[in-house]
Amino acid sequence: DVKVTQSSRYLVKRTGEKVFLECVQDMDHENMFWYRQDPGLGLRLIYFSYDVKMKEKGDIPEGYSVSREKKERFSQILESASTNQTSMYLCASKAQNEKLFFGSGTQLSVL
């Protein structure tokens, strides 16, 4: 089975703090994604990466940055967390033309 592992299930941060969200997949997938899920808004794509060192903006990239130094790892950084970034963050990966596999999510609360 594909495993997508997110480093934290729950995080509580203060406004202005830097936040690191880590994601690792074990199936050698080329494509990795970061989504956020908010009630009534569904899943919105923040950034995705189709190869090492490659990244593309999704629908809501503002306030986020990402890094893909190794194929298995896709990191997301919130340079200065704000309260409107309180959300469930979901990492996902997929092979070419295959279905998307999600991690368990990180519930981030910014106070």
Next chain:
Amino acid sequence: DQQVKQNSPSLSVQEGRISILNCDYTNSMFDYFLWYKKYPAEGPTFLISISSIKDKNEDGRFTVFLNKSAKHLSLHIVPSQPGDSAVYFCAACQGGSEKLVFGKGMKLTVNP
């Protein structure tokens, strides 16, 4: 502009009855459609998919129907079980793109 729409935010059905979840899309370039199920505090899991060359795909209690002319798909669950209670997301993508576009989700509650 929302390309994938799930217009009903919630649905409640009795155990054993049929659940019908609807999804509409606006982008005629979409050619692959998926349904994901999500429980609270967990990541979404893949349920069933359908290619645009088909109009129906079945997997056990789950059937997805695609009406290309109406740009509409539906997920049928029969018989519904309490364990089916979750949020269901419809998603779509077009050939050559690895990006999925998701709907806002619909919360299904199956009452015992």
